[in-house]
Amino acid sequence: MIFKHFWSLRKARVLGMNRRNAQYIMQYNPRSAYPLVDDKLLTKQLALKHGIPTPPLYHVISYHGDIAGFERALVDRQEFVLKPARGGGGSGIVLITDRRDGKFVTQSGKVISKDDIHYHISDILSGIYSLEGLEDKAVIEGLIHPDQAFGKVTYEGVPDVRIIVYLGVPAMAMVRLPTRQSDGKANLHRGAVGVGIDMGRGKTLDGVRRSGSITHHPDTGELLRDIEVPFWEKMLLMAAQSTDITGLGYLGVDLVIDKNDGPLLLELNARPGLQIQVANRKGLVERLEMIDRASKEIFNSPEKRVTWATQNFAEPSS
């Protein structure tokens, strides 16, 4: 009974948590490279050094004593993002879109006081959102104005694109669309919609929410399929480069598309989730094994790897 289920997952070449950890993360992701991706500040610096664009950095708060000077550092910026440098799964992130009478307006329209913001920063510094509960830094960076490509299928917030990169080759991708339930955040476990992307043509496939299949956005009611992802090749290239700069063999690359600045690297993840398979209706194992078998030459440059991926992982045209 249970084995029948296991067998059908196996037949669909689904990558399970245990196998992901043992065979890919432990084998291809050296511990020493983790700090580079666990700390968003380090990731940002690394990306800048290699010419990969990221959202602009406004300010970093490292000590409780600096919290009070936080407004001065903001100068007259009306909108910004406050996030913990070591946070995981989108926790602790606050998007501020406006400032009114010394108060802050969040993306969802909630007005929070100066004290509330200070309290939140203090929580971040105490490490409450950090992965290991270590002391943390608060990062303040530019707010993203999402490209209108996904405007019709986004409820507030900023959609982002997740690309799984294995040995420098982009293997699978999806776009994550915020919903009312996910509170404008692009995290699948909060109820955001995941939509698979055809690696070859850069067009969206069907969607998934929680564990159920969907074809239309739950809040806007728009069709999810066949949306053309802008800057597709460029994003694949940025993803492929991420492996080179971090040395992580199995990597989740999160990108956002800004209306003005184009694709920006948001963060890297050394333990990317497996839900992307559900969004693409496809197991990862097959593609990972294809990459294992690929000829040595394709690994010469990120451009070659991207070309190889778009050729080999394209959905069969229907």
Next chain:
Amino acid sequence: MKRPALWLAVFLFLISLSLIGYRVFRLGYPLFPTSPVKAWGLTMEIFFEPVGRNGKEIEIRAGLPESRPGQTVIEQRNVSGSLQFNILPEGLNQIGVWSGNPEEGRVISYRATALLNPKRLGKPKPPGPESFPAIIADKSEQIVAKRLVERWRSLNPPEKLKAIAATAKGIWRKPMPDDNDLKQWSEIQRKYGTEGALELLLRVADLPIRKVQGLVLVESVATKPDRWIAVWTGQRWKPMQAETGDLYPESVRLLPLMVGDTPLVSISGAKLQGIRWGLSKQTLSKWRAHYERIQRSTRFLDRWSLFALPKEFQENFHILLLVPIGVLMISVLRNIVGFPTFGIFMPVLMALAFRSTGLGYGLGIFAGVVSIGYMLRRGIDWLRILLVPRLSILITFVILAFTVSALIGSKLGIREFMAVGLLPFVILSMTIERFFIITEESGAFQALRTAAGSAAVAAITYKIIKIDPLQLTFFVYPELLFAIMGLLLLLGNYSGYRLSEILRFKILGETS
């Protein structure tokens, strides 16, 4: 599966197995821990009255049970106050000797536990010279007796014994002796009593005998010992009641205390007031029986056993050895089943704590403390308290909740409420904070799901570590920890799907 890990696991299993094998086959440890063993508890109290002036040396001698085939004495304890106690082997007997000046008290008391193991009867000790006591009857009486048993010469010893035993009731197996002999015999019977007459017949029939004083094993209190004559019938000793000549049926078990004519209890320097023997059935687990043996053993692994620790430290290890079972459970439930939990090892600590509160109360208190704690956390959120003091407040609250619970428990007389102190309070406080954060970030559903997962894992782990035989088995065979490590190694190499992934990737399984 990676080869080296597999070999290492096999190696660990082998270590574990060979040490257990050594204990089982060489040291005779029981393989199955729980089968209860019949044991008899014997108490003996001897009441005496000192004679003459105070401070006079007295000595009391009494026959005690000893280990023999089919019977093991595992525990002997002297509970008399001021007298010195020694056990001296004397021939076939173990004699307990109490001596000294009884400063106070007019009673000595002794306890023993004897195990009966009918399966391991072994070979009984064949008769020695003491089994052929001198005949006290005179020549002519002996001739009469000889004539009486002569006619049964062709019978085998057990049958011969039956024929002789029947004479005590006046029944004579055919061929009948002549009337003259019968008349003379009844005179002999009158002279020596039933017991003496039977002894005479047995002796002239050349059957080895032992005269035994002891107790019939039934739950009882006796003031007089039972007496029987054990007759060697070639393979074994058959007991025959001395006063009536009744042969004890197979089912009756006897506890011999003294072989021979020596009085069972003798006393000098004081006057014997009375003796009381009490017998009671006890059911021991095999481990306890072995524990007694192991403690006295000089074998290497017996001495390097946790039984060698003082009792109060043994308790710790009973619990400590459960932790590896608990973490093994966690590994299985998380990596093969895929339960979501707060923290990795929190459920193990919960499970250990449930041992003192019980599952129902434990889960209830856990749910109560977490939900009240959650409300408190919600309530103090607007106060903007820094992380560390905030967690400290939660810990203080948890302790306060424990205190209140214990006080309510003592008012209502519910022990389980009073045992809350053993719940892992730091873990509970962290759980409250985690619960709050998950509720805030991922919604109440996710938080409740994780809480339910933690509770389920804790409950399952608790059910497993509560299996007493398992606990005892680990205590007796701590080398099983190697096997646990082996299992964990194998588990750590499991790269298959988790049960929860069947649901998670359901769509993918269907489309294929």
